[in-house]
Amino acid sequence: MNRDQALFEFLLRMGDSTLILSHRISEWCGHAPVIEEDIALANTALDLIGQTQFWLELAGEVEGKGRTADNLAHLRDAWDFRNLLLVERPNGDFGKTLMRQFLFDVWQSLMLAKLKGSSDQRIADIAEKASKEVAYHVERSANTVISLGDGTEESHQRMQDALEDLYPYVGEMFIGDKVDEVLVKAGIAPDPASLRAEYDRIVGDVMYKATLQLPEDDFAHQGGKTGRHTEHLGYILADMQFLQRAYPGAEW
Amino acid sequence: MVTLTRPSIDQVWQWLDTIPDPEIPVITLVDLGIIRDVEWQDQVLVITVTPTYSGCPATSIINLDIETTLREKGVENLRLERRLSPAWTTDWLSDKGRAALEKYGIAPPEPAGGPRRCPHCGGDNLEKTSQFGSTPCKALWRCKDCLEPFDYFKCI
Numbered sequence: 001m002n003r004d005q006a007l008f009e010f011l012l013r014m015g016d017s018t019l020i021l022s023h024r025i026s027e028w029c030g031h032a033p034v035i036e037e038d039i040a041l042a043n044t045a046l047d048l049i050g051q052t053q054f055w056l057e058l059a060g061e062v063e064g065k066g067r068t069a070d071n072l073a074h075l076r077d078a079w080d081f082r083n084l085l086l087v088e089r090p091n092g093d094f095g096k097t098l099m100r101q102f103l104f105d106v107w108q109s110l111m112l113a114k115l116k117g118s119s120d121q122r123i124a125d126i127a128e129k130a131s132k133e134v135a136y137h138v139e140r141s142a143n144t145v146i147s148l149g150d151g152t153e154e155s156h157q158r159m160q161d162a163l164e165d166l167y168p169y170v171g172e173m174f175i176g177d178k179v180d181e182v183l184v185k186a187g188i189a190p191d192p193a194s195l196r197a198e199y200d201r202i203v204g205d206v207m208y209k210a211t212l213q214l215p216e217d218d219f220a221h222q223g224g225k226t227g228r229h230t231e232h233l234g235y236i237l238a239d240m241q242f243l244q245r246a247y248p249g250a251e252w
Numbered sequence: 253m254v255t256l257t258r259p260s261i262d263q264v265w266q267w268l269d270t271i272p273d274p275e276i277p278v279i280t281l282v283d284l285g286i287i288r289d290v291e292w293q294d295q296v297l298v299i300t301v302t303p304t305y306s307g308c309p310a311t312s313i314i315n316l317d318i319e320t321t322l323r324e325k326g327v328e329n330l331r332l333e334r335r336l337s338p339a340w341t342t343d344w345l346s347d348k349g350r351a352a353l354e355k356y357g358i359a360p361p362e363p364a365g366g367p368r369r370c371p372h373c374g375g376d377n378l379e380k381t382s383q384f385g386s387t388p389c390k391a392l393w394r395c396k397d398c399l400e401p402f403d404y405f406k407c408i
């Protein structure tokens with residue numbers, strides 16, 4: 001695997017994760033429990049779709065086959081997507097959506113902090129831009145997890161259930177492979193495993209404040225980063241890609 | 253053949269300073285601080301723009317407005333370039349823009365992370381309703397003196 005092939009894969013991992021999570025939380029638009037939360041979720045989705053645009057645009061450039069960010073988003077099938085399995089998990093209730101968001105936000109903020117020092121200036125620039133937005137996301141999702149975890153008996157139980165359901169999807173963020181090896185060597189991206197200690201510290205601290213118990217078992221589902229997805233991704237793509245599939249090249 | 257004199261860089265900045273932000277039309281694109289550079293590269297006028305937020309839906313409208321305005325002024329050859337770094341910061345809002353925001357009922361950004369006073373009554377008994385608002389750049393606050401809700405232009 002040469003450097004550009006590894007870089008292309010890595011950019012898809014970044015861009016597909018923000019794309020699929022953006023789509024997932026946009027499903028809440030008009031359905032959130034209160035209007036402020038509705039707006040917050042829509043704004044977060046918007047930030048994420050904007051970041052997706054940067055990552056996938058660069059992926060297309062690196063690939064050199066003339067594919068745009070839109071082409072990559074709308075005209076690939078599930079096995080070509082490289083997003084984390086975590087972000088394709090169904091929304092569940094509001095608490096579970098925010099738990100998934102928090103688990104992702106912490107990882108994303110640590111990843112972007114490292115990427116700001118990337119030897120590839122284009123990546124460093126995107127990371128600098130995105131990390132400002134993600135600082136807001138993580139602050140909000142952490143606060144919500146704490147309020148709901150340390151809330152009523154019912155909200156506490158729901159958050160504990162959400163954590164147990166989602167935690168097995170956290171490990172995948174930190175598992176490196178050949179792609180990472182090539183990029184670490186080139187100083188482009190960090191070794192994913194190197195983010196784990198800080199991640200555990202932040203998540204542990206928030207869960208403590210939220211009175212939630214982190215599962216002991218650290219079993220990790222994996223496959224998203226290499227294109228082996230759960231059945232949920234297919235449904236997301238069917239929804240998200242319908243228009244471009246049915247009316248190729250449609251613009252408005 | 254028509255020979256147009258090339259407008260000066262200052263002239264172009266003045267034109268740009270008449271283009272309203274599509275979402276907060278009381279301030280201009282120059283007030284917002286998103287125009288990073290204006291220069292002639294040979295016969296092409298290059299305008300460098302930075303986005304406020306990555307996914308801000310106003311970005312494409314802003315680009316369109318810049319192009320339309322400058323073409324109306326007779327600029328034939330122009331190119332828009334996007335620059336991500338240094339990332340946009342609310343420190344780049346002009347003083348004129350900050351004053352216009354407050355007059356319009358939007359509290360301008362403060363380094364402390366929250367509004368200094370209520371844009372309606374000037375009171376400082378304030379509380380945050382939500383970190384997010386009607387556009388990516390705003391948060392929702394409420395004044396406990398006059399009981400009015402208001403937008404706060406987030407500091408980033």
Ligand SMILES: [Zn+2]
Binds near residue numbers: 396
């Ligand atoms: Zn007031």
